[in-house]
Amino acid sequence: MDQLKFFSYPSCTSCRRTKSWLKEQGVQFKERHLFKETPDKEELTQILSLTTEGIDEILATRSKEFKSLEVDINSLTLNEFIDLVMKKPKLLKRPILTDGKKLVVGYDVEGLHSITKHKPDWTFKIS
Template identity: 30%
Template sequence: MKLTLYWHPQCQTCRKTKKWLDEHQVPYEPFHIVKAPPSREMLQEMYEKSGLELKYFFSTSTKKYREMGIKNKLKTSTTKELLDLLASDGMLLKKPILTDGVKVIIGFKEEELEKYTTLDF
């Protein structure tokens, strides 16, 4: 299955991930995380497959995260409410998100990316 990369061109970590994939000739389909964010359903699927706590899907460095008081919402909101919040604005998502439909990588993790160089796409 082809990889899907949700990224933002101004994000340094996103550019690093994209460059790594290009240099290693790993095929992927890029999506601008703000212009074409993953759907709420896709976010739920990625969350369930990732094995991560939902808080790791939030970009804590954004102004919007701080203004909306999301740090406190993480403690009191349901999973459904948090997924709805993530789906409402691509800038709230930690970037980049790379998935093959089974595995999900958030951020730049070279050791995880290495596994994709051995796959036959």
């Protein structure tokens, strides 16, 4: 099973809440700063393939970045959309978690339970 990837931004409240929940549950994850380590084309394609609502599920339509766009998102091809997001990662909702098979966007406890239920941390420390 792939390791859980956690794309976050430190000042994002939903990201901090999600990270706290993951740690409380003992879930192992690899955190990546969404703006400094933006998902590459392959990762974005995979993320999009896991959505149930397409780009609407991962697009931060209330963000300043989105509102300042001078392009109709719906007129873009998939490759054009991915290129745009790679250049402007603030267009993505935060956080984004994926294990390669499931996707959770935002702070969603039900989704977190779903994506982590088979990932308990069975490391015990004996003192």
